Amino acid sequence: MIRRVDLRGRVAAGELNDLPAEVHALVPRAVFDVEKALDVVRPICLDVRHRGLEAIREYGEKFDQVRVDDVRVPAAALKTALEELDPTVRGAFEESIRRVREVSQDELGGDVASEPAPGGRVTQRLVPVQRVGLYVPGGRAPLASSVVMNVVPAQVAGVPSLAVASPPQKEFGGLPHPTVLAVCAMLGIDEVYAMGGAQAIAGFAYGFDGCRKVNLITGPGNIYVVAAKRFLLGQVGIDSEAGPTEIAVLADGTADPVHVAADLISQAEHDPMAASVLVTPSESLAAAVEAELLIQVAKTKHSERVTEALGGQQSAIVLVDDLDQGTVLVDAYAAEHLEIQTEDAEERAALINNAGAIFVGGWSPVSLGDYCAGSNHVLPTAGCACHSSGLSVRSFLKAMHVVNYTRDALREVAGHVVALANAEDLPAHGAAVSARFPETAAASGDTAAASVTTDGTAAETAPASGTAVSARSLEDS
Template identity: 50%
Template sequence: MRTIDLRGQKLSPAAMLAAVPRAAQARAEALETAARIVDDVRGRGEDALREQAERFDRVTDHAIRVPAEHIAEALASVDPVVRAALEEAILRVRQGSAAQVPASRTTAIGPGAQIVQRWQPVTRAGVYIPGGKAPLASSVVMNVVPAQVAGVTSIALASPPQPDGRVHPTILAAAGLLGISEVYAIGGAGAIGALAWGVAAIGLDPVDVVSGPGNNYVASAKRAVAGVVGTDSEAGATEILIVADAVADARLIAADLVSQAEHDEQASAVLVTDDPALAERVAAEVEQIAAGTKHSERVGVSLAGPQSAIVLVDDRAMATSFSNAYAPEHLELHLSDAEAAASAFTSAGAVFVGDQTPVSLGDYMAGSNHVLPTGGQARYAPGLGAYTFLRPQQVISYDHAALAAVRAGVVALANAEVLPAHGEAIEARFQGAAGGATTL
């Protein structure tokens, strides 16, 4: 891992952003490629999907719409220990998601005048589940459970075909546990395009919201379909940023950095510390752990990339500023006062407080959601939750007397804006007999 030394520098917010390690070129290339793939699916439907499956997944003539028996077989044959873990994760994520559904609220503006704030679920959701380098069965839970908690009644799931042409059996088993029967063997950016635009030839109707993690191509495809459908944040190649002080355990930090680098060659792993001795210990531990892990080659590429680094800062304040500028997907605080310090770290997809709360916990069993914004979007975008599938609506109800109380004001503003018909629509209700309750 390279070292970025920011000590002794007084960085403006813009300079701090510029110092953040990113693989900018990779993201730019992904956006251009993903847009072409999505457009191809929109124009050519199933033919485009089959060509993409052959090109990217090395699969031909497979069943794109997964037969029900494949799901049943996967559910019947899943390892009982894995099934129990999935069931526990479902329970925990369901509990965590339930807190994200706001209650309906009525506000009385005045006598006879009220606004009801309600939250309506979308009709149909499409969820994408990665299955290439890692078959993320846990992502089935993270996507489907919040949609179900929100009240979505129609959910389509897409995941890449494996070499045998089928969706990975653990992913199918997770879908079966959640009662999802509409599953498609489609991968990458093409899956996002198919969910957004629909593919009539395979019975796939367009969805209202697309969610799910993936690589930078999947994240870029969401940008390409934005405006056609709603999307969650662009949850691209994973990121971990760890802020640590002198008392931190270098071995645990290194293990957590490697755990996220394992996902993808484009994954980002960053340590920020004001202790050079800790930085040296972590670098040595990372080298040792990375060499012995199963996906050492993938991890090595990730850690050597421009998106990964050890960042040296002067003090806690500078570490906090750097972290908030980076706005990581996952933020770990390995600090002597982690609980007290957490409130200062305002920009992160999820914050993991203390060295006994690793990102791996959030990936599976914490009850939080692991579909989180990447690429700095945590400065303004949330992670996936039940709210992703909800639309706030205001229902306005005034009776005749309540309308009369604001009649003059509405007419005055309408005339000031040179929109007289707006005022005339109000006056029409006061010509002849008074009306009853009216919804505007």
């Protein structure tokens, strides 16, 4: 059902960051060809750019097999979905929202002010992105929990305008899944669109009749959603390229094989391309997990999908010489979700630099993070955790420096500015400073500064190249 990759005796832990090509090829990784998918989504995005809503309708009919005349979900549909939501499910969502909101508020932080010199102040202001498009997948599973993970941190960040898109469902008359709509209503989101795939991403990026363009698009999706986000990056900001889900479990002989197998299956349930990887030095654990997989997969609802994912090249049980080698291996793998089920789990977790999220110990399964840990489940995949972060309140904030210097503070540093400007052969940069001190520049014979009179009007003499006031003359003044 799941293959083995035996790295024992093949490479030392210290050499894993420079894996031989033949060993690197054995490490499980899904084939996720975004470049190829770009060829599919490029004409779709450009068509939406030129034809707007009509193109979105046509692609929805083609890919989702349902014609939606008005893609904006009516307020009545949102209200009905919330009223009809199962009370137990509603309570679970309320708790999930509470936990994610609490974590987001703790992450928020505030402005930071610095004074690098007396009278010179630089403040880093955190300001929310003004309009965000939030994508919620609706393919094999209606990921209503992704509404929570997208909306709550954006609300905590203070984003004033939020819009949600989720694919239309034929069985629900062209509306998104009712649970998705219900959670939107719970969170006070009334701008919801029944559109999915690349056409939804393009609709947000370019805007269309009835929907203003957004500044940022967040949320997971299939390979075509990811490709559309890549194609439109620059037209809008994006959170990351979150592709098929993946889990890596680093475990030793103390781990419970029943738990490990269940966790591997939980992520394989998402998609036939999902990756489930166990890294262990324990052959007895590997054998026990293999036996458990046979038992548990036969009982799970989506056994066919799970079997395909576990049997794919992206999934494997990787045997290593020891935990040190395994730790370096999973760090290099940079999994979306990394579980550490070892006797020294907390210490091992502290050694990891590359993971979307780390789940420490046998009582912190990935499923907890998917719903109710308070963490976010929109995370980087395909090794992108080595350079990207998961979705958080910071994803919806921009940092701006606000510079406020007094005249004396500028005078104190002016010579350095002039010196650096001249060193880069950009004398007008220096002149922009020395012009503010014409009396000093005139005394030093600086024609660039002297070209500006004390009342701020321009004189006839044009500044000559390289004539900015010297650093010495300003410092001495």
